Amino acid sequence: MASLASYFAVSHQLFNQVDSSLVTDVQNAPAESHLAQSVDGFLRRDNNSFLQLVTSQRQVIFPGPGNTIIPVSQKQANLATTSGDYNIRTVSYQGIPYRVITEGGYATQGVPVAIQIYRPLADIDHTLGDLKLILLLVTLGGVGVAVGLGYLIGKTTLRPVERLTAAAEHVAATQDLDATIEEQGGDDELARLARSFNSMLTALAQSRQQQMQLISDAGHELRTPLTSLRTNIEVLMRVPDLPEADRTELVADVHAQLEELTTLIGDVVDVAREDERQTDPIEVRFDAIVDRAVERARRRAPNVTFQARLTPGSIRANPALLERAVLNVLDNAAKWSPLNGIVTVWLQRHGQWTLDVRDQGPGIEAEDLPRVFDRFYRAPAARSMAGSGLGLAIVRKVISDHGGTAVASCPPGGGTLIHIELPTVAEHEPDAAPVADDRTEPVSEPGATPSELPAVQHSGVGVSPPVTSATP
Numbered sequence: 001m002a003s004l005a006s007y008f009a010v011s012h013q014l015f016n017q018v019d020s021s022l023v024t025d026v027q028n029a030p031a032e033s034h035l036a037q038s039v040d041g042f043l044r045r046d047n048n049s050f051l052q053l054v055t056s057q058r059q060v061i062f063p064g065p066g067n068t069i070i071p072v073s074q075k076q077a078n079l080a081t082t083s084g085d086y087n088i089r090t091v092s093y094q095g096i097p098y099r100v101i102t103e104g105g106y107a108t109q110g111v112p113v114a115i116q117i118y119r120p121l122a123d124i125d126h127t128l129g130d131l132k133l134i135l136l137l138v139t140l141g142g143v144g145v146a147v148g149l150g151y152l153i154g155k156t157t158l159r160p161v162e163r164l165t166a167a168a169e170h171v172a173a174t175q176d177l178d179a180t181i182e183e184q185g186g187d188d189e190l191a192r193l194a195r196s197f198n199s200m201l202t203a204l205a206q207s208r209q210q211q212m213q214l215i216s217d218a219g220h221e222l223r224t225p226l227t228s229l230r231t232n233i234e235v236l237m238r239v240p241d242l243p244e245a246d247r248t249e250l251v252a253d254v255h256a257q258l259e260e261l262t263t264l265i266g267d268v269v270d271v272a273r274e275d276e277r278q279t280d281p282i283e284v285r286f287d288a289i290v291d292r293a294v295e296r297a298r299r300r301a302p303n304v305t306f307q308a309r310l311t312p313g314s315i316r317a318n319p320a321l322l323e324r325a326v327l328n329v330l331d332n333a334a335k336w337s338p339l340n341g342i343v344t345v346w347l348q349r350h351g352q353w354t355l356d357v358r359d360q361g362p363g364i365e366a367e368d369l370p371r372v373f374d375r376f377y378r379a380p381a382a383r384s385m386a387g388s389g390l391g392l393a394i395v396r397k398v399i400s401d402h403g404g405t406a407v408a409s410c411p412p413g414g415g416t417l418i419h420i421e422l423p424t425v426a427e428h429e430p431d432a433a434p435v436a437d438d439r440t441e442p443v444s445e446p447g448a449t450p451s452e453l454p455a456v457q458h459s460g461v462g463v464s465p466p467v468t469s470a471t472p
Helices: 002-027 032-045 074-081 122-157 159-174 189-238 244-272 286-300 319-336 391-401
Strands: 050-055 086-093 096-108 111-120 282-285 305-310 314-317 342-349 353-358 405-409 417-422
Touching: 002 086, 002 096, 002 111, 002 122, 050 074, 050 096, 074 086, 074 096, 074 111, 096 122, 122 159, 159 189, 189 244, 282 286, 286 305, 286 314, 286 319, 286 342, 314 319, 319 342, 319 353, 319 391, 319 417, 391 405, 391 417
Parallel strands: 305 342
Antiparallel strands: 050 111, 086 096, 096 111, 282 314, 342 353, 353 417, 405 417
16 A cells, blocks of 8 residues: 555656646747747757647647657647647657647737647656556565564464463363463463463362262262171071061161161262252342241251241342251251250341351360361261261352351350351341241350250240241
8 A cells, every 4th residue: 555655646746747847838938929930949948848839620830850740639729729728638659658738829820829848758657667666576575574574473472372272182182181381471361361271270170179089989988888788688688587686677777778878879969960050049038048947957856946046138049059058057956966955046147147056966076177068077976877978068068159158166065056157138238136936035146055045845846936027
């Protein structure tokens, strides 16, 4: 584009100079009375310009040197009878281009004529030809340099993309999730892409590690009940005359082991499919979720009293998963509670949601506290009890996915306290007063000792009616 603009600018300038020279020549033409006598002198004065006289009938008088007669159009010939008008155009004679100016208003021997002054354009064509060649070479050279620089810049710029492509192909071919690409400093798109790719590989590696750990832990946990089941069933098959009491005991043991195995497999499947069941969170009443979980826990543990004090309010969550987590905490508290023990449930909101569940069990040893939320971990005291060691692990995963935390502690006075914190839906939502069971004494704070808990009389089942304000 620059070369084309330069070519046309120079061409226009050269033609303007020729036209200006022709206008000057025609203005300096001899006076009318001496026109015929002064033609030879004019031609000798300017060797670059030629002159001829033209009548209105296109007859040429006094042609240029060598009897050169430039072709005359009727439009130019008509200027012979017009005073003060002139016309400039380019004509070709014997293959040579000429620039011609025609001006009327003259006469010779009483005949009206027009003066035509013409100049050959060979020098201009030669100059423009040279310029065209130079600009063509400059254009090709510029394009070549641009292509070379573009290639080098593109090669340098896309080098991280090539490394990213090679790393992706390597991962696809070898399944090696430890492969990463070198991150260049900066905040441009390529640097962000490299960091995102490495973060993705790290997340995939962690996911695979968790899957492998789950498979390993599940295999270890399944091996014990399966071995016991196989041994008991082989005894029942090989000893047909086994005493009835021993047979009954073995059958009961097999049934208990099948129940434990069923629970374990169900928990493993729940953990494995936990991410698949994730749905978009919705706004729900947290107190209603806890209330439903409490009612289910009461049906599961009829020999334990559940006392609930729930603050009404909303939370953004997956209702099914959050209720499962709360129920797991309540089931764990009921499992460790003594006969006719009391489990206190306190839901409150002060800037964020807090859920405290406390039992009256033996508590957790200090060395076991950091690991109670680990998958398949069971304290030595719990290994003789039913369970899979996945309940609290599910709790921590669900609470973490909802942006909260879950911790276990042993408060003064005995028992175990599970403390859960979750964000509220809206920080400007006013805190509401807690609603307690209106058929029991007010529940003391989770930090109270067992002796400070209210005595509640129940006929075998801990009853605390649903909170009236806890509607979904």
